[in-house]
Amino acid sequence: MTQKVRQDSFAFLRVLATWRLNKIFMADISSNFLGIKSPNPYWLASAPPTDKKYNVLRAFEAGWGGVVWKTLGSQVKNVSSRYSAVDFGGQRVMGFNNIELISDRPLDINLKEIAECVKLFPDRAMIVSLMADNDKKSWHDLIKKVEDTGAHGLELNFGCPHGMTERGMGAAVGQDPEIACMVVEWVMEAATLPVITKLTPNVHSVVPTGRSVVKAGTNALSLINTIQSVTGIDLDTLVPNPYVAGKSVFGGYCGPAVKPIALKFLTTIAQDELTKNVPISGIGGISTWKDAVEFMLLGASNVQVCTAAMKHGFRIVEDMCEGLNNWMDEKGFATLNDFIGKSVDTITHWEDLDINYHHIAKINQDKCIHCGLCYIACEDTSHQSINLEYGKPYNKYTIKEEECVGCNLCQLVCPVDDCIIMEEHRVAPEYVNWIDWQKRGLPLNDH
Amino acid sequence: MSIQNNKLTKDQYEANFADIHPPYESITAAKVDANRCLFCYDAPCMKSCPTSIDVPKFIKQIATENIKGSAKTILSSNIMGAGCSKVCPVEKLCEGACVYNLLEEEPIPIAKLQRYSTEQAMKNNWKLFERKNSPSGVRGKVAIVGAGPAGLSCAHSLSKEGVDVTIYEKESKGGGLMTYGIAAYKVTPQFCEDEVNYILSIGGIEVNYNQELGKDISLAELKKNYDAVYLGIGVGVARQLEIPGEKLDGVADAISFIYDLRSKGYSSIPVGDKVAVIGMGMTAIDAATQAKRLGAKEVTMVYRRTEAEKPCTQHELDIAMLDGCEIIWLATPKKLKGSQGKVKQLVCSKMKLGEPDASGRRSPVDTGETFTLDVDMVIKAAGQVPFEKLVKKYKLDNKNGKLTIDKNCATNIKGVFAGGDAVNGGKEVVDAVQAGKDGALAILKYLNLSQA
Numbered sequence: 001m002t003q004k005v006r007q008d009s010f011a012f013l014r015v016l017a018t019w020r021l022n023k024i025f026m027a028d029i030s031s032n033f034l035g036i037k038s039p040n041p042y043w044l045a046s047a048p049p050t051d052k053k054y055n056v057l058r059a060f061e062a063g064w065g066g067v068v069w070k071t072l073g074s075q076v077k078n079v080s081s082r083y084s085a086v087d088f089g090g091q092r093v094m095g096f097n098n099i100e101l102i103s104d105r106p107l108d109i110n111l112k113e114i115a116e117c118v119k120l121f122p123d124r125a126m127i128v129s130l131m132a133d134n135d136k137k138s139w140h141d142l143i144k145k146v147e148d149t150g151a152h153g154l155e156l157n158f159g160c161p162h163g164m165t166e167r168g169m170g171a172a173v174g175q176d177p178e179i180a181c182m183v184v185e186w187v188m189e190a191a192t193l194p195v196i197t198k199l200t201p202n203v204h205s206v207v208p209t210g211r212s213v214v215k216a217g218t219n220a221l222s223l224i225n226t227i228q229s230v231t232g233i234d235l236d237t238l239v240p241n242p243y244v245a246g247k248s249v250f251g252g253y254c255g256p257a258v259k260p261i262a263l264k265f266l267t268t269i270a271q272d273e274l275t276k277n278v279p280i281s282g283i284g285g286i287s288t289w290k291d292a293v294e295f296m297l298l299g300a301s302n303v304q305v306c307t308a309a310m311k312h313g314f315r316i317v318e319d320m321c322e323g324l325n326n327w328m329d330e331k332g333f334a335t336l337n338d339f340i341g342k343s344v345d346t347i348t349h350w351e352d353l354d355i356n357y358h359h360i361a362k363i364n365q366d367k368c369i370h371c372g373l374c375y376i377a378c379e380d381t382s383h384q385s386i387n388l389e390y391g392k393p394y395n396k397y398t399i400k401e402e403e404c405v406g407c408n409l410c411q412l413v414c415p416v417d418d419c420i421i422m423e424e425h426r427v428a429p430e431y432v433n434w435i436d437w438q439k440r441g442l443p444l445n446d447h
Numbered sequence: 448m449s450i451q452n453n454k455l456t457k458d459q460y461e462a463n464f465a466d467i468h469p470p471y472e473s474i475t476a477a478k479v480d481a482n483r484c485l486f487c488y489d490a491p492c493m494k495s496c497p498t499s500i501d502v503p504k505f506i507k508q509i510a511t512e513n514i515k516g517s518a519k520t521i522l523s524s525n526i527m528g529a530g531c532s533k534v535c536p537v538e539k540l541c542e543g544a545c546v547y548n549l550l551e552e553e554p555i556p557i558a559k560l561q562r563y564s565t566e567q568a569m570k571n572n573w574k575l576f577e578r579k580n581s582p583s584g585v586r587g588k589v590a591i592v593g594a595g596p597a598g599l600s601c602a603h604s605l606s607k608e609g610v611d612v613t614i615y616e617k618e619s620k621g622g623g624l625m626t627y628g629i630a631a632y633k634v635t636p637q638f639c640e641d642e643v644n645y646i647l648s649i650g651g652i653e654v655n656y657n658q659e660l661g662k663d664i665s666l667a668e669l670k671k672n673y674d675a676v677y678l679g680i681g682v683g684v685a686r687q688l689e690i691p692g693e694k695l696d697g698v699a700d701a702i703s704f705i706y707d708l709r710s711k712g713y714s715s716i717p718v719g720d721k722v723a724v725i726g727m728g729m730t731a732i733d734a735a736t737q738a739k740r741l742g743a744k745e746v747t748m749v750y751r752r753t754e755a756e757k758p759c760t761q762h763e764l765d766i767a768m769l770d771g772c773e774i775i776w777l778a779t780p781k782k783l784k785g786s787q788g789k790v791k792q793l794v795c796s797k798m799k800l801g802e803p804d805a806s807g808r809r810s811p812v813d814t815g816e817t818f819t820l821d822v823d824m825v826i827k828a829a830g831q832v833p834f835e836k837l838v839k840k841y842k843l844d845n846k847n848g849k850l851t852i853d854k855n856c857a858t859n860i861k862g863v864f865a866g867g868d869a870v871n872g873g874k875e876v877v878d879a880v881q882a883g884k885d886g887a888l889a890i891l892k893y894l895n896l897s898q899a
Binding site: 089090369370371372373375376388392393394395415416 | 478479481482483485486487488489490491492494495510544546547549550
């Protein structure tokens with residue numbers, strides 16, 4: 001009886017909460033990627049979480065906007081173990097790597113389950129990742145079978161850095177613009193669904209392959225795939241991770257650690273005259289709505305997530321939606337398109353930066369907790385711009401304004417929010433960049 | 448009402464005297480807290496430690512799983528780091544200075560982390576220190592009186608430098624008040640014995656137990672047979688109340704009470720039903736809480752000033768209050784009444800606060816009003832008095848029995864040094880450890896063995 005009442009009241013609260021959420025959230029976070037619609041811009045990336053119906057249905061129930069089904073291709077066999085991680089400062093899985101191959105389940109089972117998931121959740125995006133053997137017929141056959149499932153799009157896996165590359169697939173394709181171009185041309189001959197080409201970061205620049213596949217007709221790009229890595233070594237056995245019978249191999253690195261690298265690669269694609277013309281699905285260490293917003297600000301139309309879900313489960317999508325919605329409301333963005341790409345032009349070349357811009361650190365003494373971290377960072381490794389006034393037990397730290405070069409290091413290491421702020425002190429009012437500075441023969445030595 | 452032993456069952460004693468600060472169960476648990484530490488520069492916690500333990504360093508070493516390094520960092524500064532992690536009033540020392548307090552956040556549990564590393568060191572018997580070898584073989588011999596924190600710390604520091612040390616201890620065990628004068632739920636007698644053995648494991652320190660200065664040995668003998676003498680004799684008996692009735696049965700002093708219950712076993716210690724404890728220092732708290740934990744029905748603590756002037760820490764007071772001890776502020780014992788030689792009533796004067804005294808605290812003034820408590824046991828914990836007679840007998844300069852030393856820890860007698868409670872009148876274990884280190888440095892200098 002009590003149980004029943006409690007269930008009823010929870011149900012009522014849930015309805016109330018949903019009603020209130022609908023009332024409160026004004027922004028529309030629904031996404032349209034190449035005509036593929038999803039209620040939010042969050043897709044699960046092609047990976048273990050999307051390799052079977054059971055997981056995918058759970059993901060859709062949790063609220064994910066779409067999935068990229070784990071890569072289909074020839075039958076493979078996996079090893080054990082498959083994963084390893086980098087922990088940092090007491091937090092698990094700052095970075096993650098894997099040596100798992102494409103789906104190791106029989107193709108017909110995958111195809112059957114894909115069709116079932118599409119039927120059960122028609123409002124969610126179903127993309128299927130593909131990596132056929134390196135010949136035209138294999139690609140054509142695979143595409144035909146996948147298109148029959150009712151899926152909405154295809155993603156070409158040109159990025160997997162382990163296992164498949166040795167067989168001339170995955171990153172072996174993505175690292176060579178000519179081969180990538182050839183494969184995309186084969187694909188475009190057969191595909192009727194939108195095609196996304198996924199790029200590998202294991203190159204000095206993603207732009208050559210990106211351009212090549214856009215020329216070959218891909219409808220969109222996604223990046224980044226995982227980065228070849230060694231996550232660490234067991235100091236007892238002296239064998240690196242992941243451990244397979246006394247040996248290891250390079251694994252594909254992902255998780256929060258790779259986000260900055262992914263954002264850089266994304267920017268180069270979003271800024272290139274050719275590649276910026278196709279939609280981009282952003283991937284690489286996205287764990288929160290903030291990460292997602294950053295990818296979208298740098299040109300991603302939507303994002304794909306994997307490691308964060310593998311660490312916490314599918315429930316993380318709730319806050320990813322709510323946080324995005326609240327942020328858009330606060331900023332006055334009604335739809336995703338209102339802010340996608342807005343930061344792309346703010347990343348410029350170093351020689352275009354304004355040399356007359358200068359800022360100086362300022363320590364808010366009311367907020368300072370006297371940990372001395374700013375002081376020792378500046379004293380040992382920067383510009384000796386912080387003064388220490390001895391106190392027992394608390395020292396007082398102040399900025400030597402004339403010495404401060406505005407490098408930010410103190411602010412970055414300070415553990416208290418808004419305790420150290422950077423105050424603008426322009427050297428001169430007008431914009432002068434490095435080229436002009438040289439032309440005008442302005443003084444170079446600041447010291 | 449009666450004073451009796453064996454009031455509780457074995458299980459009750461065990462529960463009542465179990466460790467009040469349980470340790471981390473695993474390295475993972477220790478690392479959660481270690482990773483919260485900000486690794487402050489010129490850290491306030493370190494500056495607030497009388498022995499200047501490099502707290503950020505030893506905590507960082509736990510985070511990197513270098514536990515041996517962590518233990519060495521602690522024990523290099525404080526050889527009783529294991530015991531101090533259990534008995535230090537950290538809320539007014541390291542943890543009280545933790546910068547997290549300024550964010551209104553819980554400070555880093557420094558003591559608990561310190562306990563983790565030092566217990567690993569003791570459990571695994573890690574040999575962290577080596578004695579210095581001298582080319583000539585002789586680096587002097589020093590006699591130390593008292594195997595308490597000051598004496599042990601001095602001995603360890605000297606032994607490290609290659610000096611041969613002989614300690615004379617009047618009790619049958621080392622550790623001093625750590626072993627004999629602190630609540631058993633903070634440090635068990637077994638732990639104290641283990642810690643003393645671990646300290647002595649460096650070698651070069653011989654301890655002669657049951658040897659009392661002035662009785663079994665004389666200062667003159669020590670002076671003759673050793674190159675230098677260090678007096679770490681501590682303080683002695685509890686201060687007398689000097690009120691009528693003090694000789695009645697049932698009036699005990701806190702030090703003997705705690706000494707007995709630590710050395711004889713809980714069930715053999717008689718305790719009253721209605722116990723009054725006079726004083727509000729750490730020893731008073733230890734006596735009150737343990738009287739309660741031995742089975743006293745009511746324990747009332749009587750203190751002549753207010754809560755604001757209390758000498759114990761808030762944490763200690765909380766323990767007493769959570770144990771159900773009653774506290775009466777602004778009251779001082781006036782007389783004890785008894786019948787058939789046994790104490791029955793404690794008459795107290797009500798006090799009020801007057802002008803500040805020499806300690807800077809407002810001194811209590813008698814209001815003339817009194818009240819009476821029914822009691823069957825009174826425990827005196829109003830401070831301890833130094834060994835005045837002994838000190839005077841040897842013509843050592845002193846202030847009311849507290850030894851006078853110069854900045855080199857030297858007494859007025861050449862070659863005789865002193866430190867710890869015997870000099871300061873009674874402070875924390877950690878203060879005595881530092882005093883022992885200072886004494887050792889001074890002796891090394893005196894023996895021309897110092898590095899500098």
